[in-house]
Amino acid sequence: MQKTKNIVTIPEKGGPRMYRLVNVMEILVKETIEEILRSAKNVCGCERCLLDIAAIALNKLPTLYVVTEEGEVLLRTTSLRQQAKVDIIRAVTEAIDIVGQKPHHPQKRQS
Numbered sequence: 585m586q587k588t589k590n591i592v593t594i595p596e597k598g599g600p601r602m603y604r605l606v607n608v609m610e611i612l613v614k615e616t617i618e619e620i621l622r623s624a625k626n627v628c629g630c631e632r633c634l635l636d637i638a639a640i641a642l643n644k645l646p647t648l649y650v651v652t653e654e655g656e657v658l659l660r661t662t663s664l665r666q667q668a669k670v671d672i673i674r675a676v677t678e679a680i681d682i683v684g685q686k687p688h689h690p691q692k693r694q695s
């Protein structure tokens with residue numbers, strides 16, 4: 585006799601979901617900063633400077649909020665990235681220049 589009808593399971597796609605409000609631009613800007621800093625060795629890459637760069641760049645760019653579920657955001661950012669890439673690179677490059685000239689922490693010894 586089958587008893588499976590009495591077993592209650594939560595379907596993988598039917599259970600309660602976690603929705604999040606995400607600024608896609610923030611994700612793209614952080615990715616772009618990491619990409620650029622990988623080849624720009626003369627820029628301080630500490631967390632404070634990274635966040636300063638992100639703040640300056642994000643203030644120049646439009647916000648791009650989406651509601652996502654887990655696993656969904658990467659698909660969206662991949663397609664958005666192509667459209668916004670040029671603007672993001674320009675904003676991030678300017679922000680790196682600003683922070684590089686005037687970091688919010690004492691200059692580290694550089695030689």
Ligand SMILES: [Zn+2]
Nearest residue numbers: 628629630633
């Ligand atoms: Zn720094």
